[in-house]
Amino acid sequence: MFTKILIANRGEIACRVAATARRLGIKTVAVYSDADARAKHVAACDESVHIGGSAPRDSYLRWERIIEAAKATGAQAIHPGYGFLSENEAFANACAEAGLVFIGPPASAILAMGLKAESKQLMEKAGVPLVPGYHGSDQDPVMLKHEADRIGYPVLIKASAGGGGKGMRAVYKPEEFADALASCQREARNSFGSDAVLIEKYVQRPRHIEIQVFGDTQGNCVYLFERDCSVQRRHQKVLEEAPAPGMTPEMRQQMGLAAVAAAKAVNYVGAGTVEFIVEQPPEGGMRFYFMEMNTRLQVEHPVTEAITGLDLVEWQLRVAAGQPLPLTQEQLHFSGHAIEARICAENPDKQFLPATGSLQVYRKPTHVAFERGAVRFDDGVREGDAISPFYDSMVAKLIVHGATREEALAKLDAALAETRIVGLATNVQFLRHVVASRSFAQADLDTALIPREAEVLFDQDRVGRDTAVAAAVAQTLLAERALQGSDPFSRRDGFRSHGVTQRRFDFEYRGEAVQARLSYGRAGALTLAVGETEGPLLIEPVADGSRFDLQYAGRRELVQTWAVAETVHVFTARGATQIVEVDVLAHAGETAAEGGRLTAPMPGKVVSFAVKAGDAVKKGQALAVMEAMKMEHTIAAPADGTVAELLYAPGDQVTEGAELLKLAAA
Known part of the structure; x- marks a missing residue:
């Protein structure tokens, strides 16, 4: 058995491999990028080596640096985890040439199974059942379209060197084939360095x-x-x-x-x-x-x-x-x-x-x-x-x-x-x-x-407006109680020398404005009104201090909340939700946000624009494609309008919130 291995990966799989190695008495070496300098997998291993920049191509895909790290630390073998270099036959061969054991299959097996078309041909010879399709080397778009027509729609276009759902498109109509093929090939080229595809019958209810x-x-x-x-x-x-x-x-x-x-x-x-x-x-x-x-x-x-x-x-x-x-x-x-x-x-x-x-x-x-x-x-x-x-x-x-x-x-x-x-x-x-x-x-x-x-899966909120509001009010009261101490004259929920006092709360819940009124009665009694709902509000912290028992509107629940800036995150046994506290005075006089802005929903790379300045567009029309976290995302027009200006070019890296193009209202 080995005495030391290097784990050529990051995240949970690196931690997973390290745990088994530790149980078996095997020392481990981690590799890490700039972004992962303080990552959990680095701490989970006995040694660690920095191998480059944050982008995978600058670190986790640089197999020569990984092999150098293994040799420098005396590792006898390399575990590739999954993703990155785990199915790279060149890396497996390089490990062998460096005198290191690749903890995986032979490079020949990786190569044979890595190309989908060739692997299908191998399986056919081995008597393994195959889906009807085209697995040949001719990649002419006209020929591929002809094969799709022959197989019969719907068909599935798949990157020959692909995996993980990347470079894959289902096509239901002949007229959709060309665009789907181009998108599939582009994603395959970016992910695997090859735009070769195969065509298969799309199995129904698979x-x-x-x-x-x-x-x-x-x-x-x-x-x-x-x-x-x-x-x-x-x-x-x-x-x-x-x-x-x-x-x-x-x-x-x-x-x-x-x-x-x-x-x-x-x-x-x-x-x-x-x-x-x-x-x-x-x-x-x-x-x-x-x-x-x-x-x-x-x-x-x-x-x-x-x-x-x-x-x-x-x-x-x-x-x-x-x-x-x-x-x-x-x-x-x-x-x-x-x-x-x-x-x-x-x-x-x-x-x-x-x-x-x-x-x-x-x-x-x-x-x-x-x-x-x-x-x-x-x-x-x-x-x-x-x-x-x-x-x-x-x-x-x-x-x-x-x-x-x-x-x-x-x-x-x-x-x-x-x-x-x-x-x-x-x-x-x-x-x-x-x-x-x-x-x-x-x-x-x-x-x-x-x-x-x-x-029943999307746009669901099992917590509900009334509970969310009650929990946010409770979060505020408990925070104030912690700050104000035990002085009964300073506590908003405590002793009062006169009748009922009211307090207003403003929130935004699932995009809608919500107003609540809290009434303080004698002996600390609380009554909360939210829209048509009104009733006693009872709040009791539990022993661990992180949760509280909440009773309102006929429900009693154990609730946990965290306030981050104006947003209160509410967790109950039924589910979780967020509600935003609105400071009416702080927002007085503000005008509506400027219209016609189309921004990047996440940091990433602009892949392409489907329009140019001067084009008229309809609501829902595809305008641009971005790539982030190994996936492509389409940016669509929020309303009818005319493209005034493109602010970036394909290939540009953009930050979250960056305006990609200007759209003038129709």
Whole structure:
């Protein structure tokens, strides 16, 4: 076994690998960029080496610097994690040439499976079922359009060297093909350095089910059952679970053997995932087709660990050190059900727009080191850390395990309800909505679950106006109580020598102005009026001092709040929301904001403009494309108008809030 390894990654996966290495007595070396100088993964390792600037191309993708760091620190092997260089055959070869063990498959296997078209041809020879499509080398747009017409719409355009949903577009009509192809190729070129694509039949009501495989240098290969990853947004996974609901033992074995055949076709070694698209025809049953193979550890590997009780990173280290697989196929078993939720810095209600900022409050649910039945929280951040635009938007992974799927669902919702993040937008409440949705709760799964359940997933606020206002008023009163001490004449909720006193509060809640009036009665009695709702307000801090018991409008709830500037963040068992305190005097005399401004919703790069100065545009028309956090985002016209001026050029880096173009009203 190795005595020291270098982890060529960052964030939660670097922390995850370091934890297993520490348990096995293996020393670890971290690498870090300028942006990650004080990152959690740096502190999690025994040594650390600075490798360059904040952008991945200046640090985590500079494999020559990583190899230099490994040699300088005496590391014997390099664990690539996932993303970055994990599926780069040149890096794997460079490690071997430098006398370092690459903790992953052979470069030949990475190359064979890294190009989707070539891998499909290999799978066809190995007898693995394939989706009808075109996987050839001719990339002429006219020819690709002809192939799409031949296959029949809808079709899926996929970057041949792609992954993670990047460089992928579904096309439903022939006239949409050219624009979708251009966008797909542009994103593929930016993400993978190649704009080659393949065309496949777009399977209706598909499920995304993947098989975890493991091979060793002795020629053994096993499958560690399946994971269902059907719940996706923008072709990227949101929730993953194991085992797949509705999977029969017969189909599990068929898919497992097909996955092993795929791995053996390229002499696979180490951890890998064979991804299948599973068709659910109206007549019933399921048919599966090979989609791709990820030649690395997957983000969702913890759900497999949960149901099998195994440490897959330990398996990776043992196999890379030349040891045989710890178990045979016959010795592998699973129990219970596990679900993983990806907590991301993004705003689901704004088309999952990535968010940046600092984790001003970051409180995790109650959890322990992973044991079967426990709640597990994998992350690479701490309270106060910044989420930058340079890397992926994922903040953490929440994993739960239960005896049944229903038990796992209940644990997941309870853990999400305990998660507290303030400082930037996240998808925590959205995840709770998905878990509670009819489709997910009843395991009616396919990759269109999110758009199908949109009505109950987006623009939801389970807290409600009255509770939000009452909580914000309570936050103010408790803060004043803490400042004013115990003098009864100075306390606003205490002794009064005369009758009732009133106090006005102004708020903005979900874009609407709300006014509340608080009446102080004798002996500290409080009455709150919010719109048509009026009633007693009772506030009682609980023992830990961070929460309070709130009674108002017929509800009694345990509430936790944080005030950041004018915004009060409210957390209850039902959900979380924000409400803005408005200082009427401070805002008196202000005029409406200048119209006609189109600004960057996040820091990033301008990819292209779809208009030029003088063009007339309609509300909702695409005006520009930006790239941030590895994804493209379209900026649309908020109203009819005329483009007055473009303020940037394609390729320019812009800050959040930068005005991209001027739009004159129609």
